[in-house]
Structure formats: C-alpha cells, structure tokens
Amino acid sequence: MLNCNRIKELLESYHNGELTDTQKQKIETHLLSCDNCRAELESLKRLEKILQGVKFDERSDEFWARYTGKVRNKIADANKTARRYRLRIAAFAGALSTAAAVLLVILINSINKPVIIHPSGEKPVRPLSITKTEPVIIYSETSLKISKLLRVYATLKDDSNRKDVESEIIENIGDKAAPYLVSALRENIRKRNKDYGLCNGLIRVLGCLKEREAVYLIAEAMDDEQLRVVSVDALDKIRSLSAIPCLVKWYSDTDIQTEIVRIIRQQGKDAERQIVSILRTGSPEIKINAIKLSGDLKIKTAIPALAQVSTERKMKLMVIEALGNIGSPEAIPILYELAKDPNVFGEVCNAVKKMGGDAIPYLTSYFNTMDSKSRQNAFEMLTQIEDKRTLPYLISALSERKLQTQAEATLRKITNQDFGTNQREWWKWLKEDSEQNKDKKSGYYKSETIVS
C-alpha cells in the first residue's frame, strides 16, 4: 500500500500520463479514500485548465503576408554585417586569437599617429610592431577609424573582450576620441534606418569615457526603444545632473525603472532638487513621472511642490499616492485639503494608512479647530492607521453621534474586545491593558479627547 507522500510524488507523473496501468490503478484506489491527495490532483488539473484557458492574440493575414519579407530582410542584414566583419577581420585571420579585439587595439594605438600598411604596397607602408605576421590596412582618418572601430566593437559577442576594449579606449584615446564619437552618434541616431550595432557601441564607449558633452545626444537616443537600455547604462556612468530630466521622462518605461531609481539615488540631493524643479515647471507628461519618482524615492523636500501640483485635477490621485509613499506626516495638512474632494477620499485614507503611527500626532492636533465635516474626515483617516495609540481618541469619539459607529468598529478591530459604545467599560479595559503594557512607546495612552 502506498502512503500519501509517495502518492504525492507520483501524482504529477499520473497527471502527465507517464505511469503504467498498474501504477495508475494503485493511485486511483488511493484517491478514492484520500481527500488530501484528491485535492492535490484537483489543484494540478485546475492549473492546467487555467493555462489552457489563456488566450494569445491572433495576428492578421496582413501580418503573415509580410512575415517572409521581414525574415528575408533580416537575413540580408545579417549577411551584410557578416560580410563586412569578414572583410575587416580577414587580414588578421589565423594570426591572432581574438582578431576583432586586437584590430581595435591597433586602431586605438594609431589614432594619433596615422599609419598605412597595405599588403599590395600601393600606399606608403610603415609596419606596426604589433602585427608582425600580417599586414593590416589602417585608415588615416581618425573619425573614420573610430567609426569602423565601433562597428567591429558592436559585433563582439564576448563580454570580456568588450570590457578589454573599453578599458583600452579609455586609457589610450581618452577624451581625444570623444568629439568624433559624439559627432558620429549625432549623425547616426537621426538616421531613419539606424545602424543599431554602431549606435549601441558609440553610446557604450561615450559612457565609458564619461563624456558630458554626449548627455543630450544620449538623452535623444532614449527616444528609440532599442537604444534605451544602453543609454541608461551610459548615463549611469556619466553621472551628469543634466541627464536627470531625461531619466524622469522615461521613468514610465518599466524596463529601466530600477536603473533610473538607482542612478538618481546615487546623485543625491542635487538630483532630488532637479526633480522638485520639474514638479514646479515641467510639462504635464514629465511632471507625472516626477510625481511618481518623488514618492518612490521618498523625497521629503518635494512635499510643498506636490501640494502645488495637487491643485491640477489630473494629478491629484498621483500626488496622493506619492505623498503616501513618501510617508512623512508633514504631508497631513495637504492630505486634509485633498480629502475635501469626496472622489479621492479613499485614496487619501490609503496614503495616511501607509504613514502609520507617526501620523497620529499630526492628525489629532487639528481636531479641535475643525468644523464637523473636516473632523469626520480626519477621524476616518485616523481609523485607517489601526494603531493602539489611537485608542483614546476612538473611545472619546464614542460620545459623538456621527463618529460613534466607526469608532466602535475600529476599537473592536484593534483590540479584539467588544464593549459596544460603553465608554466607561472601554476606559476601564484601556487602563488595565495600559498597566500590563507599561513598557510600550510613550504616549501610548493619553487621556486627551478629540471632542471639543
């Protein structure tokens, strides 16, 4: 007789249809008498049903009509790249282990001392010490050289080769290469049919060179989805505050959100100031991202600017969420104002809830100066916090008709006790509980009342 553990091991095989008839029979006999194993099998079947039920969008006839053409184009592109690559590399064949990487090193070394070496001897030749075995054509035009260098660079598959080359570029060319790279990037990212390999390489190297002049161009490159990830990497390396607006602009792209948060965090207060300034003066599209970032980065200094933005109807919900994420009780007065709009009251309550116990003194300090409606709002926010420190306020509120029901329900929820609306019983319980928990935070139980 098989036990449950063994059956559970076999259930998946049973479900996959892998078992022999005898094994199947044993399982089926066991299933008749075991609820647990039956539930386990049912769960497997349900998962299968769910997965089978997921529908994937069909494509149109037009899409399929173009498909073969697109494949042909891709093959043509791949052939073109391979041909170019072969031509460049041919001269090195057999002589060097990582031909492409070495070609780059040679090119790098020759940037400021143009040398032409040609196998047929058509042009003046000055042999390079590094290429004893094979003659190599080196172009004298520096910009052309860099452009070719990057084309090969982009075709390198091995990360370690790339890193070697990157450090070679930084060490041997440095800033001198930057103007050419910037101009090549400017020319290439504005082309309709971009050479993505080249653009990627240019951006990557400019990032390695920490070339500040390239920030605006790299920011422009981010408009192209295919260059966005490499651009963020480059902006990470350059660490220029000028890149902040661009990073904020693309914060809505979930593929790079984490990177953006990390980069902005690294730049500290200055970057935060930029975000605050975008909140005040940015276009609506970028402002939305700045609001979200203020919340995600918990930028306290953004609270006044968020208050200003919150007057714009479309931004209200986002501001409330951001204020909740910042989690600073200083935002309570703003939230009080926003809570006057019944359409967003639920969101305000959620934001206050996120702030937790720290919000209590801020919430309660306004009680006595408020009108009835505002006090009701404030009280409802207080009930969201579900913290024992709110108990005295809740008990006091039992005597106020409009707040009574909510106060009673929240008291029950927090304390797991039920004394109805009997304030005396609640105070008595609170006193006892307070004595049992003397060590708890200061201000745990106060006798203030929220009823004026």
Next chain:
Amino acid sequence: MDEQSLIKEALAGNENAWDELVKTYMKSAYYYSLKLTSGNAHEAEELSQDAFVQVYKNLKWFRSEAPFKNWLYKIITNLFINLRKRSARMKSLDSLKQEPVGITGPDFSGGAQSVLSGEFQSLVKDKMDSLPARQKAVLALFTYEGLSLEEISRTLDISYASVKMNLSLARKRMREELKEYLK
C-alpha cells in the same frame, strides 16, 4: 513539396523553397515565441524571425531524424534563454510592479475549458513571465505545443529527468502564485 524536399531545395539555393519553408512554419514559430514572451507580440515577432535567420545559417546542419518543427523550437528556446540572460539584471524591476487586486478568478464549475476574464489572463501571463526561461519553455512546449516529455527532452537536448524537474518546478511556482484562484 514535402518538408525534406523543401529543405533540400532551400539548401541548393532555391529562394522560393526557402520562402515556402518559412511560410509553413512561421505560425508555429511565432505562436511558440508568443508563449515564451508571455504575450509580448513585438518580442515574439523578433524572436521568431531571428530564429529563422539562425535556421537559414545552420540549415546544412539540420538532421532529418527529428521533425523540422522541433528543431525550430530548439533554436527559438535557445535564443530566448540567451535573451533572458542578457536582460536578467533588469528583472529586479518586478519588485516595483504592484500586485493587482480584486481580479475575478476562473470558474471551475463549467466544462473542460474555463473562460477567463481579460484581467485574470493578464495576471497569469505576468506570473508565467516571472518563470525562469527554461522552465517556461518546458511548460509552453508541454501545455501549448502538445509535446510529450520524451519529445521535449529530445527537442531541447536535455535529459528526461531535467524536463520533468523543470516542468514540476514551473507548475509548483505557478500554483504558489495562483494559489488563491486554485481553491
């Protein structure tokens, strides 16, 4: 023209035969890619077309003992695994995604195929997207392409035990992620 003849002709440089080969398998390639990319149409198109480029380059190495379609699946899977490796560091983004609430789950009281709400389908696709690439490939080949474990083992060139383990891990994770809807 049958599969073998098409491949032979394509290898001999007959472009029409190559186009015909692509036309025959483009839908299988695309829809398998679509499952791997959890419904991302753009990614699926790129992935399937890149796979055909690889097929074109390596057609001479194709061994006719296995079905061509399975070879194509293998190429797509390998490209997909490489793609995911490259973008792996971006995966920590998941922490920023908010878990949707209030989604209507499936109703299991109906027939063999349950009708799932659009929101729930998106949720399942999101959860599938969080699976490791190989687990997702095994799950997709088994669930959607109808391959047996034996066939998956041959297609992906991994051991039978490894196929079983990947499938089991994928299901375990999906059951964990969707537990509240499986009750």
